[in-house]
Amino acid sequence: MTSKNLVCFILMAVFVFRSAGAESVTITVDTSAEKPISPDLVGIFFEDLNYAADGGLYAELVQNRSFEYQATEQPTWGPMTGWDFVQRGGGKGDFWVDSSCPIPPNNPHSLLMEVKSAGEGVGLSNAGFDGIAVATGEKYDFSVFARMLNVGVGRDNKPAGRLPLNVRLESKEGAVLGEANLEASDPTEWKQLTATITANQTVTDARLVVLVKAPGLIALDEVSLFPQATFKGRKNGLRNDLAQAIAELHPKFVRFPGGCLVHGDGVTNLYRWKDSIGPVEQRKGQSNIWRYHQSLGLGYFEYFQFCEDIGAKPLPVVAAGVSCQNSTHTRGTGQQSIPMADMAAYVQEVLDLIEYANGPETSHWGSKRAAAGHPLPFGLKYLGVGNEDKITPEFKERFKMIFEAVKEKHPEIVVIGTAGPSPNGEDFDKGWQFATELGVPMVDEHYYKSPQWFWDNLKRYDTYDRSKPHVYVGEYASNDNKRRSTLRSALAEAAWLTSLERNGDVVAFASYAPLLAKRDHTQWTPDLIYFNNTAVFPTINYEVQKLFSRNSGDKWVESRAKTSSNGEIPRDLAYSTVRESGSGDLIVKIVNGANSVCPIRLELQGSRSVPAQASRLVLSASDASIANEDGHPPAVHAEASSITVAPAFDYEAPANSLTILRLPQRP
Ligand code: AHR
16 A cells, blocks of 8 residues: 555545544533633734725725825825826816925825816816725715915916815716815815715715816815715714624724734834824824825724724733834834833823823823713723734833833733734743733733644643733634635634633633735735625634624633543534623533534533523534635525533534534523
8 A cells, every 4th residue: 555545544534433423522511610711702903904994994985085195105106196187178287296384294295286277177086995985875075175375377366265166976987976066265274175975876986076166276185085874973984884894793802903013114113192193184194014004094082982882892002112023024124112212202102092091081181082072981901012022122121111101100901911923932932931020911922823723722721820921812813725714714713712711711812813804905814804895705714703702701611521432532623611691601612623523412510400492503514625715705604593402412513613502591
């Protein structure tokens, strides 16, 4: 027999053995033995990566609304990226990108336009992010900042009067899909002009056109168009369908605004939270490490607001005073650190964030939150400091300064430290050692691994020292073949989550990463939710996250498993047993990663009564390699049913499946 044949023979033998169901597995649950576990285990991690914010969750429909795109973001980009100068029906004019008179200095560019002869209009057109999707009957809020500098041309120039503007949504073919008329009149200062446009057709590729209808000179900036139907109807809000898909995950927390994005491409590119609050035209957009522009229209206020809207705890992350060590792939910076002379100010910036979130409205930063429309505190409790940083002396010195200042001024805040980008290795070891010595309450671990790695490491946290910092698994995903989302990868993550539930006394939080990806604009795969301008495509992995977050417990119920011959259970079987205290339900999860049915006997011991029926959710498919091709997920959803149960009963876990049984058990 050749070695190839031998391998085939062994694989077949294993398959026949499993399919024949020779060995069943008995899971014995002691319903009266419980330990508390994290009630907030499953959350989400949002990062502006893959066009997750601008062009994604942030509902702004105009791309490059304030003429701030730069060639440092992408070589072909500049202030006019996304814009076309239009001269209609005999109209003639000219335009310049101007930086002599910005709205605030943070946002240096604006557009100067001279209309020499109006014809049917001279102006600008913007096709949004791959086209603007509008729907019949929907209302859109248009706004623009304008300074009318002159009316008329040549000798007729006069710095007073009115310049008429026409704003319209147009189809690709030029049909008007809705319009509004405005007038610019103030020559001395920027004025915001607003109008509402109602769309009369549904198209996916409209453009916004702003036409000046008389000769004159005008400055324009911050040209914006929002659907009125944002998530919860918030102004400067979020795209409803995407926000809804996130809300349906019922995440217990939201980590934001990113991972690498936070510690940025060199120290001048750190995410500075103060740049992201206040009136949007005053926010200081910048390039992000993923090589596109972030307007910061979706900023700290909007993040906190979103957390509150979906009932999730906010978990912001600030840079630990150093930049991303991987900056080298863009501009060759490597890890840079804030000069020590500037660190006191940086530490204060972190303390100010806590005041912004939690301070009374009479406090300096609390008053800014109140001015934005939220006088009550946001109830911030957790703060991440650092993201997968290289554990260098510079990092340690700066982390310690931030950590000790927060601990002293805000002992109520739980700081989460960092332990490198991998589940082991130098930065992992050094990060953990440093955090333990310093007494940091929680450490953030990250891993992107194969499905097999997850199955092979299900006991990882069983032996973690409970006296050390707790764990936040801030980023994880199982990368199947060619980094695709498959049922196989989703089941590996489900198995992993059962192990986190079992260790929910030491693992406080876990979030899959990345969360969002716009089709054709991905810098990272796989992702949890794909989308385009009109549709949302959640993955099978999303289903798993949703099933776990909606069926999490706050107590671990003791259980053990063995095969009928008293052996170790198969390596592709995982289970967990938790209780949801509010309802009293016992929730049993079983993940069968094998291509064959796994016969299981469930024995419920202990003082709790056993109901006659349990509800059941099953996520499965015959082929584990079923994938989310090009962002389109196959329809694999959990099927709901109910089953008869007893103090001891048999259950067949389908091939490639996650089963969730809910047994009502009143004390
Ligand atoms: O989730 C994508 C990236 O992976 C994060 O930005 C970073 O923290 C990690 O390397």
